[in-house]
Amino acid sequence: MKKAKVAWITDTTSSLSREFIENNNIFVVPLNVLINQVSFKEMIDITDKEFYERMEKEEGTFQSSQPSVGDFVDLYKSLKSEYDFGIAIHASSKLTGTYQTSMMAAEIAEFKIFALDSQTGSYPLSFLIKKGIELLDSGLHEQELISKLKSYRDHTRLYLVPSNLNQLHKSGRVSGTQKMLADLFKIKPILSIENGEAKIKEKVRTEKRALAWLISQLQEENKQYKIRKAAVVHANNAEQALKVQQLITESIPGLETETLMLIPVAGVHTGVGTIGLSWVCEQN
Template sequence: MSTESHPRQKVAIVTDSAIGLGPALSTRLRSGGGFVSISLPLMVGDQIFTEEDDPSLKERLVIASAEGRRMTTSRPSPGAFAAAYESLASEGYEHIVSIHLSSELSGTVDAARASARGAKASVSVIDSRTVAMAQGMAVVAALDVARSGGSPAEVEAAAGEAARCARLLFYVPTLDALARSGRIPKSLAMVGQMFQIQPIATVQKGRLKYVERPRQEAAAVKRLGELVVADARQALAEDEASRGEDGRVVVAIQDFYGSALANRLADLVTLELGSRAIVVRSEVPPVLAIHAGLGPVSAVCEPAGLVPELSSTSS
């Protein structure tokens, strides 16, 4: 009886700009083929912009924020997904794993599913239930398995495990932008301003959740550092449990005009964990900065064995 195995499907990855990979890493991932990131539209007043079409978008958002203009985000059109799926199918990819930010925060997953039904290649749409580089870790893990010849099920499993293991924390220096975008009640922002609350938050089960609400910037910054180091140690312990002495942790730090705090976090992680910590830097993507305002900083800790593509990346 023949034991010849079935040929592996060629698998591609699609994601969205809510991950904020940064130019260098994005270029590196695209260079291997089978990877597309779709820009999420942003609205400033009644004008629509995307990062892809407007290189000066970051500066535009800063000016709009200073002017107090209304800013919001929108899901990509089904046509944007259809074009991406069509392009990958024409390149010979038989299956596409499409990984997106939490459906609790955006309708992007719904747009992807609508387009998946008419795609020439088979498409699996994954709701990462998270955002920023926590979502990015899922994307990087999936892409590595796909390029290693993994099956669609193996690629999906890698994405799911990386998303579950990613520990996300972010610091928002003011609640004003969250209130303007409707993410929190305006009354809560007023109370926050009154008591100088500097929240530390995460995304849990797809939704924004406050971890702690320190008062005063100094206390918040100190506490954020403690929490990030604790998360990094836990992720390192998990990696050591699976890989022994080779265990390491990837710590992805993102900021939007909050580089002083981001630098401080990076230095602290390196001081505490030395070469066992791989620090990756990029910006908080504009589609998230719209809701968080100026100065937000996020940190994501992930066992390095789950994201080998990042294990050789440092800042």
């Protein structure tokens, strides 16, 4: 029996390397970032680093928007002649409409896809894609694959610590009074992506305590689950990311780490300098 040819579809919130994308039949539809209402396609018109550098230096509004239906329709029509079907894994549908747009476009283009709302983004999303490819190569059927990935999805962790509340205030997520009090008392909110939504998980005094909280969470879950890797995410804050990597190495010797630039779709809310930590809990 001829093996089906499968296309993998995702978006730029997946933070996958260009090499991995090219080697695994992955088609990445870019989200858009808007700087003072001028739109740029991620990874095509502007890099994550360039976006954060402009956010740091320029005044004005910084926003993000999902891909158009047409972007997806064009892709799915082009895939029909070469691939038997696609597997689409996108950023949380509660944070962006990209997943819904992708589903609509596949129907319009009449291209068969098996889809998963990752309910997350960044490193956990890249993990789900890599695990999905691994499961498909092992012979797992598409429906079983999606079901298996859902179980992994429920054990992903992504925590973010904004360097300040300026951008959260500009985007309307934090009031002027909340910002003033946080600045005055050096309060650091720790954001968590849970069930597809961004929530304030904890509030601590000073960034040092915030990082200690992240490391303690990782340590506790490392005792209960198998954690293969911890990913440090940052919004153009490489120096602080290196410090977090060192803290992980000191706390959990032997645990693999990597650093990733925080996806702009999150950075438009959390701002330049944000630092975060992410991992996936697997069964021992």
